Amino acid sequence: MDWDKLRIFHAVADAGSLTHAGETLHLSQSAVSRQIRALEVSLNTTLFRRHARGLILTEQGELLFEATRTMTRRLDATAARIRDSEDEVFGEIRVTTTTGFGTLWLAPRLPRLFERYPKLKIDLMLEERVLDLAMREADVAIRMKEPSQADLIRRRLMEVRIRFYASQEYVEKHGLPATPEELAHHRLITHSPASPQVRAGADFVLPFLASNTQSVLTVNSYFGILQGVMQGLGVGALPDYVISETANLVPVLAEDQSAPIPVYLAYVEELRHSKRVTAFRDFMLEEITAYKRNADHVPVGALR
CATH class of the missing domain: 3.40.190.10 (Periplasmic binding protein-like II)
Structure with missing residues (x-):
């Protein structure tokens, strides 16, 4: 199979347009069209269907595009390895x-x-x-x-554990919970139960959420939870590496933590x-x- 034609096919499938593919390849639209037609003839199949929004791959076209995508990625990886200098990383x-x-x-x-x-x-x-x-x-x-x-x-x-933290200002204003029962009277800031997260973290937080009698703030990222903690909104469930990266954090219920x-x-x-x-x-x-x-x-x- 002619690699030149496959290269042109891949560009058209990726762009969804003969014109845009031609611009990328520095070829005229007619030249791109001829190469696609020649490839279809050699394979005895139709690779594209015309649509108001551009070109749509047929089932056979999808199969070929998957193959050329894999080939392109492997070629890119090989080219990158070849370009690696013996004396320099770039x-x-x-x-x-x-x-x-x-x-x-x-x-x-x-x-x-x-x-x-x-x-x-x-x-x-x-x-x-x-x-x-x-x-x-x-x-x-x-x-x-x-x-x-x-x-x-x-x-x-390494291993990470999820633990509770509060800001120093929050502790000075609201006190430091010493037991799970006391923590239940503080606002918790945790991952949203519906958001993707590590199972160990979700399992750790769930009982505390169930027993919480105050308001709760849920966020879909630990970065967002940390911002809430730093603003003094409540006690947050965070990975333990934040204690070495962020000043002014106080561990809460130091003995309670998630599975590793x-x-x-x-x-x-x-x-x-x-x-x-x-x-x-x-x-x-x-x-x-x-x-x-x-x-x-x-x-x-x-x-x-």
């Missing part, structure tokens, strides 16, 4: 992790990574959805559970020798080591 690396971990733990440490590798480009994708590394939706994932895919290289980084939540770093086998991925992995391991070393001052609930 280029883009796409990192996916949760909004909470990405904003509260990872982002504050990235200046040290950029200082070491100033030509590195980081595309940080913060969302709760688990992106498919095998389909190259991201290069590296930091996940709050062990990846289920067998073909991934994975490394357990493992944090894993993962990437596909084909990126094993990528210098960018290796640089990011080593950076993460160094930061985790330093974080654990400095966690001695954290009260009950520190990393195990």
Whole structure:
């Protein structure tokens, strides 16, 4: 099968338009159309149907597009590996992790990574959805559970626990709850039960929500919960690493915490020798080591 025609087909399918694909490929619309028609003839099938909004893939076109998408991603990964210099780390690396971990733990440490590798480009994708590394939706994932895919290289980084925190100002004004019964008379700030979250965190918070007699603020991210806590709105359920990242936080019910939540770093086998991925992995391991070393001052609930 002619790769040139497949390349043009992929551009048309991606753009949904002969004109837009031609602009991307620096070809005329008629040249793109001829190549698509020739590909359809060689495959003896129809790949596109015309629609008021542009071109729509047929079932056969969808199958071919999936194949060219996989090929394109693998070629991009191979090209990136080829471009990796022996003496220099540069280029883009796409990192996916949760909004909470990405904003509260990872982002504050990235200046040290950029200082070491100033030509590195980081595309940080913060969302709760688990992106498919095998389909190259991201290069590296930091996940709050062990990846289920067998073909991934994975490394357990640390454990996180969810605990209750309040601001110093809040404690001075409303007092420090010493028992779950006392906590029931304070406003809780927690993850919304309907929002995606780690099971251990949801299980930990649920009994406290059930017994709470005051108002409750629910947010769909730990970053939002932290903002509520810092504004003195109440007592928030947060990952324990925030105590080392945020000043002015006071642990509440220090003995109460969630089950341990493992944090894993993962990437596909084909990126094993990528210098960018290796640089990011080593950076993460160094930061985790330093974080654990400095966690001695954290009260009950520190990393195990």
